[in-house]
Amino acid sequence: MLLTVRPLAADWQAFADQATVFGVVVALAVGIATTIVMIRQEKVTRDGQKLQREQAEATAARTEAAAALTEEYTSRVVEALETMAANSKGAATNSQAAAVRWTLVHQHRSRYLLTNVGNAEARNVRISAHESLPLLGLDEAPKEVGPHEAIPFLAARTFGTKDNTITVTWTDPEAGGDRTWKYPLPPES
Structure with a gap:
């Protein structure tokens, strides 16, 4: 039996081919991972922009509603001043006319109290708000609210x-017909 000795030589070309294939596979995996990360970052950015846009639109709507309410209050003040001027020219009366007057105060967290501080009874009282402001704790049936009586409720701003x-x-009941009073929620203290 004759033994032949083979020289220990490395096949450098096969080694280079394997290294090239490994490099291509790693580069492809890195490229795919980078693409996935970029897609996720773009989605997070779009979601954040959408949320900011919705909050800005809600803020603009609140500002517009406050401006409309201020305009309504201004016209009421003018009407009240005109009525006072007309009454001062007429006969003076010692008795104060019966009227319903409201106050709205914040109590705790989302709890508010609407009080009739006038000297007349309010009938068929209904409390409502914009659809984006849920009101809780109110009965569906209209209420009778006498002088110095109150209605508690929750408003989830x-x-x-x-x-x-x-x-x-x-x-x-004094003037007949329905009346409306609007007031923004007082800030939480």
Whole structure:
């Protein structure tokens, strides 16, 4: 038996081919991973921009509602001043006319209290708000609210709230017909 000795020589070409294939596979994996990360970052950016846009639109809607409410208050002040001027020219009366007057105060967290501080009873009282401001703790049936009586309720204000105005509608037994009072939610203290 004759043994032949083979020289220990490396096949450098095969080694280079394997290294090239390994490099291509690694580069492809890195490229795919980078693409996935970029797609996720773009989605997060779009979601953040959408949220900012929604919050900006809600803020703009609240500002517009506050401006409309200010305009309504201004016209009421003018009407009240005109009525006062007309009454001062007429006969003076010692008795104060019966009227419903409202106050809205914040109590705790999302709890508010609407109080009739006038000297007349309000009938068929209904409290409502914009659809983006849920009101809780109110009965569906209209209420009778006498002088110095109050109605507690919850108002769940969020970043998406577009108008935080509370609207109170009631029947005025003295003047006849429905009346409306609007007021923005007082800030939480």
